[in-house]
Amino acid sequence: MKPLLIIPPAPARWPMIERIGLERPAEWWADFKARVSEGGAGAQDAVALIAPGGEALGLACICRGGSIGVLSDIFTRPQHRGRGFARMLVGALLNWFDVTGGKTLHAAAPIDVAQRLLVPQGFEPTRRASDAADARVTLRRGSPAGQHDETGPGAAEVRAVLRGDWPALYDLLQHRPGPDPRVGLDExxxxxxxxxxxxxxQQRRGTCVLLVESRAERPEALASLAVDQLGERTYAMILPHDVNSPPLRQAVERTATERGYARVEYPLQALAG
Structure with a gap:
């Protein structure tokens, strides 16, 4: 049985995907529907389905921007597990990723799934936050996307975050600490x-504005500005916390002023010291 490969935008395929029975929050479904039906700005996503007779039995997807991708949502209906569908879905997506110029592919999974399904397909475990038997691990297939502990060449560009930026931002967060500076990098x-x-x-709800700073099209910092606060004060976050980015900070302050705020505070930066 050969998987069906869907390249968004593909609105006609959405009803089949929607019926698969994957348990996710309503916001996740709304986001996934937009990705499949409309496509994401700057994104090159792909969804693989096992769908004999037009009824989806399993799916997996890659969110991709440029040469970087994230493999996620590998799912088979419970009554059809143990038939090799997950391996077929992942194989179809890897083939598409490779032949279309993909270079670095990330994934995260429980360690048993990683060893059984992903390691045989060329993934290598990269991070693990626990020694528990059912711990999750991150994995990477292909060459590292780049160095994230040094400034790239060229002038900084600050702009709104696009959907196609997510894989590179995910890659950045595999090398630099995330939103809470008290949490270790592995976790x-x-x-x-x-x-x-x-x-x-949050961006879809209109409660925050997301900005990215990049050099040579490589994201180096991400900013989130809350725009749902009452009063003259609001809050923002810049990642990595230790980044020195006057252009990004100026863009945050300018956006806050345009939204009617007189002051921006950075509470997580204060925690980072």
Missing amino acids: SALGAEEFLAQLSF
Whole structure:
């Protein structure tokens, strides 16, 4: 049985995907529907389905921007597990990623799934926050996307975050600490996908503005500005916490002023010292 490969935008395929029975929050489904039906700005996503007779039995997807991707949401309906569908789905997506110029692919999974499904397909475990038998690990397939502990070449560009930026931001958060500076890198790297998803949901609701600073098209810092606060004060966060980015900070302050705020505070930066 050959997986069906869907390249967004593909609105006609959405009803089949929606019926698969994957348990996710309503906001995740809204975001996934937009990705499949409309496509994301700057994104090159792909969804693989096992769908005999038009009924989806399993799916997996890659969120991709440029040469970097994130493999996620590998799912098979419970009554059809143990038939090799997950391996077929991942194989189809890897083939597409490779032949279309993908270089670095990330994933996260429980250690048993990683060893059984992903390591045989060329993934290497990179981070693990616990020694528990059911611990989750992050994995990478392909060459590292770049160095994140040094400034890249060229002038800094600050702009609004696009959907196609998420894989590179995920890659950044595999090398630099995440939103809470008190959490170690291994643990924050494992939470990177959920953290970015929550930012995406907030952006969709209009409760935050997301900005990215990049050099040579490589994201080096991310800023989130809350725009749902009452009064003259609001809050922002810049990641990595230790980054020195006057252009990004100026863009945050300017955006806050445009939204009617007189003061911006950075509480997580204060925790980072």
